[in-house]
Amino acid sequence: MSDSDEEKTSPYVTLISNDGYSFQITREAAMISGTLRGMLNTSFQESSTNTIKMHELDSQLLEKVVEYLYYNLKYNELVDVPEFDIPTEMALELLVAADFLDV
Amino acid sequence: MAYGRRRRQNQAQGSEDVQGPSSALSAFLREQGINADSVRLRYEDNVRREQEMIERQQQLEQEQQEQEQQGQEEQGQSGNILNDNLTDIGEASGLDSDEEVYEGDDKNDTEVALIKERARAKRRRVDGNDAAGFNADHGVGKNYCIECDKEFAISVYSKKMEKYGRVGYLCPSCTKIAIRRERLAKRNEIEARKKRKKIAAALLDKQAFRLPSLQDFCIKIITENINDVDLLGDIGVNNRKKISRILAKKRSLDSKTMRLFLEPSLRELEFWDCSKIDKAALGQIPAICPKLESLTLNMCGHLHKDNMLYYGEKLTNLRYLDLNGPFLINDQIWQDFFDSKVGKNLTAFHLRNTHRFTSDSLVTLLDNIGDQLEELTLSRLDGLDSKGVYDLLPHYLHSIKYLEISYPHKEELIDDDMIVNLMANNGEHLETLILEGCSYLTDQFLVSGLKPFCPNLTKLSLKLLDQITDNGVTQLFTDWNINGGLMDLDLTRCISLTDNSIYKALEHCSQTLVQLKLNSVKGLTKKVFLRLSRNIRFPLLTSMDLGFVRSVDDSVLAILSRIAPKLSILEIYGNSRCSDKAIVRGDLRIIGRETDSI
Numbered sequence: 001m002s003d004s005d006e007e008k009t010s011p012y013v014t015l016i017s018n019d020g021y022s023f024q025i026t027r028e029a030a031m032i033s034g035t036l037r038g039m040l041n042t043s044f045q046e047s048s049t050n051t052i053k054m055h056e057l058d059s060q061l062l063e064k065v066v067e068y069l070y071y072n073l074k075y076n077e078l079v080d081v082p083e084f085d086i087p088t089e090m091a092l093e094l095l096v097a098a099d100f101l102d103v
Numbered sequence: 104m105a106y107g108r109r110r111r112q113n114q115a116q117g118s119e120d121v122q123g124p125s126s127a128l129s130a131f132l133r134e135q136g137i138n139a140d141s142v143r144l145r146y147e148d149n150v151r152r153e154q155e156m157i158e159r160q161q162q163l164e165q166e167q168q169e170q171e172q173q174g175q176e177e178q179g180q181s182g183n184i185l186n187d188n189l190t191d192i193g194e195a196s197g198l199d200s201d202e203e204v205y206e207g208d209d210k211n212d213t214e215v216a217l218i219k220e221r222a223r224a225k226r227r228r229v230d231g232n233d234a235a236g237f238n239a240d241h242g243v244g245k246n247y248c249i250e251c252d253k254e255f256a257i258s259v260y261s262k263k264m265e266k267y268g269r270v271g272y273l274c275p276s277c278t279k280i281a282i283r284r285e286r287l288a289k290r291n292e293i294e295a296r297k298k299r300k301k302i303a304a305a306l307l308d309k310q311a312f313r314l315p316s317l318q319d320f321c322i323k324i325i326t327e328n329i330n331d332v333d334l335l336g337d338i339g340v341n342n343r344k345k346i347s348r349i350l351a352k353k354r355s356l357d358s359k360t361m362r363l364f365l366e367p368s369l370r371e372l373e374f375w376d377c378s379k380i381d382k383a384a385l386g387q388i389p390a391i392c393p394k395l396e397s398l399t400l401n402m403c404g405h406l407h408k409d410n411m412l413y414y415g416e417k418l419t420n421l422r423y424l425d426l427n428g429p430f431l432i433n434d435q436i437w438q439d440f441f442d443s444k445v446g447k448n449l450t451a452f453h454l455r456n457t458h459r460f461t462s463d464s465l466v467t468l469l470d471n472i473g474d475q476l477e478e479l480t481l482s483r484l485d486g487l488d489s490k491g492v493y494d495l496l497p498h499y500l501h502s503i504k505y506l507e508i509s510y511p512h513k514e515e516l517i518d519d520d521m522i523v524n525l526m527a528n529n530g531e532h533l534e535t536l537i538l539e540g541c542s543y544l545t546d547q548f549l550v551s552g553l554k555p556f557c558p559n560l561t562k563l564s565l566k567l568l569d570q571i572t573d574n575g576v577t578q579l580f581t582d583w584n585i586n587g588g589l590m591d592l593d594l595t596r597c598i599s600l601t602d603n604s605i606y607k608a609l610e611h612c613s614q615t616l617v618q619l620k621l622n623s624v625k626g627l628t629k630k631v632f633l634r635l636s637r638n639i640r641f642p643l644l645t646s647m648d649l650g651f652v653r654s655v656d657d658s659v660l661a662i663l664s665r666i667a668p669k670l671s672i673l674e675i676y677g678n679s680r681c682s683d684k685a686i687v688r689g690d691l692r693i694i695g696r697e698t699d700s701i
Contacts, residue, residue, distance in 0.1 A: 068317045078316050079298040084320050088328050092336060095321035099339040103317040 012039065013055035014051040014064065022051075034102030049069040061097050064090065066101060159218075186471040244294055248274035248283075268354055303699050306692060307612075309672050326353060335363050344373070348526040349378035351401075358384035364433035365391040370420075373399035382407040389417035404428050408436040415443030423478075425453040432457070434486075438462035441471045451478035451505070459486040473499030477532075480507040489511045497524035507537035514543040523552035530556025539593075546575025554578070561615070566591035571597055576604035580611040588615030593626055595648070601626035613639045620648040622674075627652045632659045632682040641667040648674040650695060656680035664688045 013030040015023045027050075030036045039046040046052045054062055067086060075081040086094060125133070132138065162265050191350065195538045248678045249264060249271030261272040262281055273281055294384050305312040306484040315323075322342065326349045327330060335343060347364050350356040355520040357379040364372070374380065377400050385406055388395070395418050400406065414421070432440075437460060440446045450471055454460060465487060479500070481487065493508075500506075506529070526533070536557070538544060549571060553560065565571060578595075590613045594600060605627060609616070621627065632655075642668040649655050663670060664687035675681050676695030683698040693699075 034261075034482065065317070068320075072317075073315055079292055079301050079312055081314065084317075086320055086324050088324055088331075090322045091324040091328070092338065095318060095325065095338050095342060096336065098317035098321055099342055101317075 010049065010050050015062060016053045017057050017062040018050065018053075018055050019058050023062060025066055025067050025069060028072075029066070029073050032069050032072050032103060033065075035100060056100060057097050061090070061093055064094055065071070065097055065101060065103070067099075068082040072103070106107060122500060139396075151529075153407055164554045192264055202611075216509065246272055246311055248272070248277050250274075250277045252279075273610070278618050299302040306694055309692065309694065311692065313675055318342060318345075322349060326350055326355070329355060329360050329363070333362060343478070347373070348375060354379070356380065360650060362391075367391060368394065370394055372398040373397075373401075374403075375401040377401060377403040377405060381405055382410060385410045386413055389414055393417060394420055396420050397425075399423075399425040400429070401425075401427045404430060405661050407431055408433070411440050411441070415440045415445045421445050422449060423451040424449055425451075425480075426455070426457075429454075430457045434461045437461075438467040441467045442559040447471050449477055452476065452482065453478065453480035453507075455480065455482040456484075460484050461486040462489040465492050466495065471496060471500035474501050476500060477502055478505035479503060480505075480509075480537075482507060485512045487701050488516070490516050490518075493517060494521050494524075497521065497528050500525065502532050503529045504532050506533060507533040507539075508541060509534075509537055509539035511541060515542065516543075519539040519547040519552070520544055522548040526552035526556040531558060533557055534559050535562040536560060537562075537564040538568065539564055541565055542569055544568055545570045546572055546578070549575040549579040554583055555585075558587070560586055561589055562591035563589055564591075565597055566593050566595040566620075567597075569596065569598050572599045573604040576600060577607045580604070580607040582612055586611075588612045590615050590643075591618045592616065593618075595620050595622040600624050602628055602631040602634075606631050609635060609641075611642055614640055614643070616644050618646045619644060621652060622648045622650040623666045624652055627654055629654045629656070629659060632662050636662040636666055639666065641670070643669055645669050646672045648679065650674050650676040651678070653678060653680070657682055657685035660685040660687050660693065664691050 011027050012024050013027050013036070015025060015030075015036075017023075027040070030040060030052075036052060039052055040050075041047065057065065064086065071084050120700075192528070247254055249266055249269065250273055253274045255261075255274040255278075257272055260275070260278065262278040263270065263272055264281070302312050322345055326346060329346075329350060335346070338346075343364060346358065350360055351374065354376060356374060356376050358381050361374060361377075361380050361384055364374075365387060372388065372392060373396055377385070380403075382405055385400075386409070388398070398414075398421060403426055406426070408431065411429075411432050441464075452468065452472075465481070487493070493511075506525075508517060517538070519671070522538070526548075530552075536553075553563075592608065592612060594605070594608075605621065605624065611618075647657075647663070647670060649666070652675075655675055657680070660673070660675070660681060663673065666698075668688075670688075670691055672692050672694065674694045678695070679694050679697060681693070683696060685693070687693065
């Protein structure tokens with residue numbers, strides 16, 4: 001966690017999967033998730049370090065979640081959007097993750 | 104030529120930027136290259152041209168006279184006649200193009216030279232400072248782009264277009280740009296059409312279009328591949344419910360997939376389409392979920408008597424049972440079920456769409472749990488054909504909060520006296536009363552039943568009660584002080600009602616009303632909405648159905664949008680006076696306008 005001493009208003013947030021991969025995403029994208037928004041808007045440790053450990057998600061799932069966050073960010077205002085692609089075998093686990101993250 | 108002049112003046116003016124304030128008209132004129140100078144020039148041109156014409160006419164007449172005199176003297180001079188004709192043609196075909204016409208006639212040489220000189224002078228004037236001398240060599244075989252004025256060789260690919268009041272061609276580079284722009288416009292049009300389609304489709308589902316959530320995407324994939332799923336795992340109660348409902352909607356809930364939703368700890372279970380769930384699978388419900396407190400089975404035609412008896416034995420915690428269409432269960436089994444320990448525990452029993460639930464079954468039900476029942480639905484039960492048994496209801500029911508008696512076998516089975524009696528016994532608990540399709544009821548039950556006995560009533564549905572009139576409804580809602588106001592009022596197809604009674608009803612409920620249905624109350628006029636607009640606000644109203652109330656128009660929509668600030672769904676099917684021009688709040692969804700068609 002090299003970025004633990006970053007400013008609170010940093011435009012980036014780091015998500016860390018349970019197998020150690022870290023994903024740097026914009027704060028704006030992270031705010032789409034109700035759970036992440038809740039974490040970042042309070043006085044929890046996560047909001048001061050801008051780093052969130054996702055103990056439940058492995059890197060594959062987290063990557064897909066991040067992909068969706070940016071998909072949502074890009075297409076939120078549009079109507080004719082491409083389908084978001086999810087591998088069939090991942091759907092159930094991703095549903096659990098999505099339920100947890102409120103996206 | 105005129106355009107060329109304007110363009111050039113435009114360019115010239117581009118440099119003198121600093122100007123005082125000017126009106127929109129003068130800005131427009133300047134943009135078009137029209138200014139006082141050019142107007143004056145054109146006017147002078149015209150005047151001069153007219154003068155020239157007059158002069159020439161006079162000259163020609165003189166010459167003609169001379170020629171005639173000469174002709175009389177020397178007959179047989181044919182050249183002059185030809186020359187005369189040519190002169191005529193020259194005059195007719197526009198005076199300026201006289202170069203080609205006047206050639207080689209000695210006699211008219213001076214005149215021709217004069218005219219040529221004038222024409223040249225005129226062109227020079229017109230061209231002004233133009234160094235390129237564009238107009239002078241504007242000849243046959245050369246093409247100038249109508250847009251950028253570039254000279255180019257015309258080909259089959261050149262785009263023809265009409266602009267600035269002229270028809271012309273575009274040069275290759277302009278053609279390319281124009282074609283690309285057209286294609287883009289076409290794509291935008293298709294995009295917009297798709298967008299409208301999606302929004303209209305979402306509107307029919309009473310939703311605004313929004314991007315599906317990640318959960319929605321996952322659920323979609325899961326339901327598509329539900330047959331390959333072995334276990335749903337810990338996906339959350341709401342997601343489980345959502346998947347179950349989607350499967351039911353897609354009619355793919357079957358004996359195999361329904362097992363995914365059974366869990367030992369489950370307290371509530373709902374299957375909205377059991378038509379593919381067989382007897383064996385239904386038998387597993389109490390085996391796997393013994394703690395069930397609430398069970399809803401819709402379209403459960405497969406529910407067998409063995410299942411019913413098994414439920415009666417095992418589901419000891421069951422309080423709430425909702426069955427729709429269990430037509431395999433006959434009278435004897437119903438009686439056995441109500442006599443079982445589970446049957447005796449029930450506090451809520453909802454039954455719809457079976458002809459095998461008879462008068463005897465109802466008597467057993469009432470005998471066993473009549474005084475503890477809090478919720479009871481008897482809807483479309485054609486086996487209940489005895490008025491005597493319906494008349495027993497008031498004697499058994501004492502703590503009922505939710506009562507639905509709808510679409511009886513014959514309308515005479517439910518009469519005013521029975522309902523009045525029922526209200527007298529139960530009125531103080533009653534919160535929901537649904538009497539849809541009991542069309543034998545009249546004003547009497549409103550005035551003598553509801554008004555004096557129902558202080559806690561919040562939901563009332565009188566759908567299809569065509570015998571209730573203005574008189575009864577007005578009496579009910581005038582000074583109904585014991586009742587605090589209804590939250591849900593359904594007066595669909597109460598076709599005898601008109602402005603006065605509806606106004607009274609809305610006046611009584613204005614502060615509490617959340618949902619209102621006035622579908623097909625065709626006696627309503629615009630006056631009632633104007634009256635509401637002046638006097639009443641609906642702070643909580645969120646959903647309203649005004650379908651087939653033909654007097655509703657755009658202005659009524661605007662009124663409702665204003666006086667009901669929380670209103671989010673307004674259905675107006677069949678009201679042809681409503682258009683998309685209605686001025687309403689952005690968050691109010693109006694459903695059923697002709698203009699919203701997909």
